[in-house]
Amino acid sequence: MKIKLALAQMAPKLGDKEKNLKKMDKLIAEAARKEAQLIIFPELILTGYSLRNQYYSLAENIPGASIKKIEESAKKNNTHVIFGMVEEAEEGILYNTSVMVGPKGYIGKYRKKYLPTHLVFEEKRYFRTGYQTQVLETEIGKIGLMICYDIFFPEVARLLTVMGSQLIVCISASPGTRRGYFETFISSRAMENTVFLAYVNLVGVEDGLVFWGGSRIVAPDGTIIAKAKYDEEDLITGTIDYSDLKSSRIAAPVLRDLRPELYEELFQLSKK
Template sequence: MKIALYQMHVIPGKPEENMRKISQWFDQLSEEIDIAVLPEMWNTSYRLSDLNQLADEEGNVIIPFLKKKAKALNKHIIAGSIAYKKGDEIYNRALVINKEGNCINTYDKAHLVPMLNEHHFLTSGEKKSTVYQLDEIEMGTIICYDLRFPELSRSLALEDAKVIFVPAQWPKSRIDHWKALLRARAIENQVYMIACNSVGYCDESEFGGNSLVYGPDGSLIDNLYYDEGTLIVDLDFDAQEQIREAIPIFNSLRTDLY
């Protein structure tokens, strides 16, 4: 399975311009790509105080756009997350669109960042992230700050997720945490951690790039640095199964103790 990640400079507060950038990126992808991955809040970036005006009302603009692109390109899209408005509430919502043009999974970010006062502008998701299938492979999605809460990734692994996607706008100042936490989640769950971060600025916040993929043994498969660009990786699920057989951690879980 071949996957492309867009390490994107999201233009703050400009949803239409960001959609044009993404549309151009999709159109440049090789036919060999199976899954295209976008970062967090790619329609608005972190213009939180403006989200009432900027957020996509019930996904009425972005979801049809993604469905059309996925079907036309015959690619699955892990559509990062968007600022999604429903009534008076605004969510940081992850979207998964399959290559048939169907939205097969959504997830609203459960853990809101207190350092950014996200809880003043966004509504926390009330349902956990769930596993979905693309090309008969079980996968899951968490969003940025969720990475700091290992229980969420473990819950997906216990549902037999082989891959966990992490769209993010992770700050450059804490990029060491980003890499350490992603590697830990990969090792402890024996999953591929596929992390798509942003670059550039939103007001005073600088995002740290370093989009990367860790294998189920914690090995770094490939990564980008601090510039906008595309990362392409191949996933080997036979090798993953060998890792799980060699160190069968899930057979050793003590659910009677924790």
């Protein structure tokens, strides 16, 4: 089964959901004209990343008004869309969330597990930690969701793979100071799990943070299928073939050779 992906590496207008939704609608239509079956946008694309207390006034329930607009766009263009937003689960309770919709409407969501709160990052000040691992069974395959800093923790991608993910989608808001980390981890997570991985990052400048872009699709053997430009907006497409998973897992049988008891040992040591 072959799937064509589009990575919409976009610079959002900070705090302006209406403008960002209009831009997303245009990019969805453009990607659909290129016959993309899944269009992926970056982390917190509806609002931008550097908002601090503005998160509270811009957050929405899921499903909500913005998701309805993305659903309409997905239906009109007969495609699937993954994007990031601020979710308000209850009054004043926020999550950094990845959402997927398709031609038939809302499919599912994932709440970011690891919230960076060091150096310039302040996510734990605003967001609650997510706990559920999410693999969505869709018409275009089994898709695992993760967000940005999650990729620093190999157990997240490993769990998504063991749960059946054929494609892992990592949306991100990574500034340039983290580029070296991400470029290494993106390939590592794909190769160590023999899984396809699509990474989509913000671009632009927000409150002194410069987002580096560099979005890409990586094959299970680490081959880069498609790669976006650095430091500027871009829309790229690439095709993945799920039948490649079998040959990759024969060549590098890491999933067969897993030692689950080591995770228990890790768990016990981490409590000390």
